[in-house]
Amino acid sequence: MTSLSEDAGLRRLRLVPRSGSYASLGAAMREFGLTARALRYYEEVGLIEADRDRLNCRRYDERAMERLRLIAQFRRAGLDVRDIRLILERREQAGGETYVDCAVARLEERLAVIEAERRQIEEALALLGERRTEQAPAEAPPRTAAAILRQSRPGRQAAAR
Template sequence: MADSLDIAAVTRLTGLTARALRFYEARGLVQPLRTASGRRHYDAAALERLNLILSLKKAGLTLAQIQRLTANRRIDLHGLITAQLDHLEAQARRISEAQTLLVSVKSRIDRGEPIDAETFCSLIRHEQQDSTTMSQDQWKAVTDRYFTPEQQAEWADRMGALGEDFDQDAYAAEWKALGDDIKAALPMDPSGEAAAGFVQRWFDLLKPFTDVASPAMWTGTMKMYDDMDNWPVQADPGFDTEVWAFMKQATAARMLAGVSLALPKQPG
């Protein structure tokens, strides 16, 4: 293996840790050679692969995305890049909003205003409320396209049955966490055990909705999410089109396997 490097040399050359290299190997992203004693060695092809992974990570792609992109399978590269740009733009907006808040607070401190921790937290909460208002406006633009005023009134009436204790912000955070977990696990077999676990989590989280939704609300919501690429604004449901498409496949696989899932019931 004269033309290869051991793991210590590769860590020095790439800046990756030995743990990261072993993790990439476990994910199938790179396949090092092995000596008779089992030590890892990386030839020119493996080093080129590692440099490709590093370049794609600099572009902000996740390891799951990199795995799909480098697996020699057909992939919608335009869609992947578009989704990544949307994600980075949203991230940039959050960073910009945080910078604006910090600059504003710093300028008040520079002017001699007494800004203590309690006041600082109050300003952050105010900023979060403004962000929530923007998110609500975005969702209204989406729902106005797919539901009539009468249908939206029915939505409001039925969702009101969840009670005052229902925390919409916490609920949205749970969807975001689940969406991120699914995204990180892709690609995976929609009929496999891991997918079955995600389907169960998905429908457990859907329960507040399925408890009050009518079949028409369910159908309308499915159509709305099927058309995510054409939404008039970039509202964030906590998951992207790739996760949505996968969960439809995984759900169909569970139903074909005879698993009963909680769906809205006919009224009466």
């Protein structure tokens, strides 16, 4: 088994041993609801490391699967990769409280943004509701189902006469 290392600027692959618990790319996709492209991207930007088997297929160990679980959860919550990287780095460095505090702070910031957007949407809807009532005709005559059908099918009116 070789390890991931930098030799003369070249990256060597870490081959997966036959024993141990590894998940395939497909298994990770199913478990976390992520696409293959997302998994490759997270590897490309350094959020996870994937080992390779003899056929060069990605295999994820328990550490990578745990990181993917957190990544998927934080992405669903709307955090960007930059925030997730910071949270994972804090988790690796100090563990426990520090990373939890960091995650809570980022999620609270995200929630504040969502609440501000919600207020803006509600204001826009209220404005449109006011305009709708201003533009509504004062007294529209009641319409019957037959009148609506005749209006939607003008060719049938001539035939009915």
